[in-house]
Structure formats: structure tokens, C-alpha cells
Amino acid sequence: MLMKHKPLQEDESIDALALDVLLWMAQDPDRLMPFLGATGLAPGDLRAGMNDPTVLGAVLDHVMADEPVLLACAEAIGVKPERIAAAWRRRVPPDYEAP
Numbered sequence: 001m002l003m004k005h006k007p008l009q010e011d012e013s014i015d016a017l018a019l020d021v022l023l024w025m026a027q028d029p030d031r032l033m034p035f036l037g038a039t040g041l042a043p044g045d046l047r048a049g050m051n052d053p054t055v056l057g058a059v060l061d062h063v064m065a066d067e068p069v070l071l072a073c074a075e076a077i078g079v080k081p082e083r084i085a086a087a088w089r090r091r092v093p094p095d096y097e098a099p
Contacts, residue, residue: 014087018056020077021063021084022046031069035062053091060088 025031026046036046039058049055063070063084074081 014091015051015053015056017079017084017087018059018091019050020079021073022050022056022059024073024076025059025063035059038062057088057091060084060091064088 025035035041035058036043039062041049041055041058046055063073070081070084074084
């Protein structure tokens with residue numbers, strides 16, 4: 001039986017984009033501290049989680065929550081905001097609604 005999986009390239013591309021966003025946030029304490037406060041992560045946790053899909057999803061989630069931050073980030077890393085939004089939709093699972 002054949003099973004369909006997301007191509008590995010796509011996941012790697014999403015992770016690479018999320019890592020670019022994280023590195024952009026990390027360059028400025030005024031951008032990084034709200035993320036750390038919202039997630040409860042310490043700087044050491046963040047360094048250890050740079051390859052963790054959950055941490056990278058949280059990075060994308062954080063940027064998507066604030067349009068001016070999203071726009072500034074997209075411009076700084078040289079991508080369209082829609083690309084970050086598409087990566088976020090692929091990385092962050094949809095909200096679960098109980099029946």
C-alpha cells in the first residue's frame with residue numbers, strides 16, 4: 001500500500017524559513033523578549049530547540065500574530081509575507097474544535 005507523505009524538501013524549506021525568522025527575532029532583544037515571554041522559553045531552550053518543529057512552529061505563530069511584525073520580518077529576510085503565512089499554515093496544526 002502506498003502512503004502519501006509531504007515531501008521532505010517542503011518540511012526542510014519551512015524549517016529553514018522559520019529559522020530565518022528566528023534569527024531575525026534574535027538580532028533585537030525588543031523582538032525576542034516578547035517571544036520568550038509568550039512561550040516561556042529561556043534563551044538556552046531556544047538554542048537547543050532550533051531544530052525542533054514545535055519551537056519553529058511557535059516562532060511562525062508568534063510572527064503571524066502581529067501584522068506589523070510580520071511585515072517587518074518579511075521585508076528584513078527578503079520574502080513575501082504570504083510565504084511566511086503559507087509556512088505557518090503548514091507547520092502549525094489547525095485549532096482543534098471539540099464536538
